[in-house]
Amino acid sequence: MxxxxxxxxxxxxxxxxxxxxxxxxxxxxxxxxxxxxxxxxxxxxxxxxxxxxxxxxxxxxEVPAAVPQATSAVKPELAAPPYYSFPIHCKTGALCVSEAKTKTQGMHTIQIEGAPATLCNGRRVVAWDQKITVQLTPDETLLMLALFEDELEELDLKGHGYKHDKVISFKNQRDKGSYLVKVVQAAKPAINVPVDGAQSMRFISLGYQQLQRNSPHLDVGMIKGQLRKVAGMHKAATHA
Structure with missing residues (x-):
């Protein structure tokens, strides 16, 4: 933020x-x-x-900030400032979608956290301590963008997490005027959060931003052309 x-x-x-x-x-x-x-x-x-x-x-x-001491050791970097993120809420859960970087190559991508909503003293509260976190790869970010640009009807991204037990799915629910984001991890209830048309623009905007950061020589039109090509190949591979 x-x-x-x-x-x-x-x-x-x-x-x-x-x-x-x-x-x-x-x-x-x-x-x-x-x-x-x-x-x-x-x-x-x-x-x-x-x-x-x-x-x-x-x-x-209230905890006093650490006072730096004279030392020959390398000075640690300051914590990064808050990054851009946005929430999507529904009656049964919530998503926190944020910009992220891959650990190995520092590529710009997107992280999606899903958490269930529970009743606490008669009030609905998001149980973020039960969240499921999925970080998309840059290639998956392109596929996600293709779905929200209506080039794909549905998308299942499997094998996430160090145990490879997390799945994030996206579906175009044209009959309901929304998209559905589903986050699943083994032995945990699935988290389903609908995304309306206006909210989908946040995914689209962040997706193009992150892809352009990885390839600043490409403009939005060039990326859109590539995502159409990739979407067509993905559909062919999925239905082969």
């Missing part, structure tokens, strides 16, 4: 504004992911999460 986006969420929830340095401290702490998920919940209208968010911010910032 950008600083302006985070500031708008905090302001809307009646919470104090954070500086860029304070955000770096929170993002680099062990609670960085929790902070992001709480922001997404507050933005989605779960006002009760604002109190939890306030307590987390206070807990992290």
């Amino acid at each position: 950008k600083l302006s986006h985070i500031t708008a969420i905090l302001s809307g929830a009646g919470l104090p504004t954070l500086s860029a340095e304070q955000l770096r401290r929170i993002a680099g702490s062990q609670y960085g992911k929790n902070f992001q998920h709480m922001l997404l919940d507050v933005e989605a209208g779960y006002s009760q999460r604002a109190e939890d968010l306030s307590r987390l911010i206070t807990a992290v910032l």
Whole structure:
């Protein structure tokens, strides 16, 4: 998320504004992911999460920052600033879609987290502690983009995770005016989240952004031409 986006969420929830340095401290702490998920919940209208968010911010910032000491050792890099992400919520679960990089080659790609929604004291809360995380490869990002550009009707991406037990599926539900994103991991309930037409634009925008970062010499039109070709080959291989 950008600083302006985070500031708008905090302001809307009646919470104090954070500086860029304070955000770096929170993002680099062990609670960085929790902070992001709480922001997404507050933005989605779960006002009760604002109190939890306030307590987390206070807990992290009350711990004194480490004072650097003179040393010949290599100075560690500062934690990266919050990255762009967006939530998709429904009655039974939620997605957190964010920009990411592959660990080996540093290629730009997309990470999708799916979590179920549960009732807590009569209120629906997203159980992010039960999330399933899938990071697409750059090639899979192109295929996902082809689906949201209506070049593919459905897409199953299997073998994710170190146990190869995660699957993420996308389906064009034309009769319902939406797409369906399904995240599955062995021994866990499937998470199904519908994505409407307006929300699909976020996937499309992020997909083109990440692919262009990997190949800055390609414009959107050139990438679109490639995804049509790749989609046709994928359909032929799938139905062979």
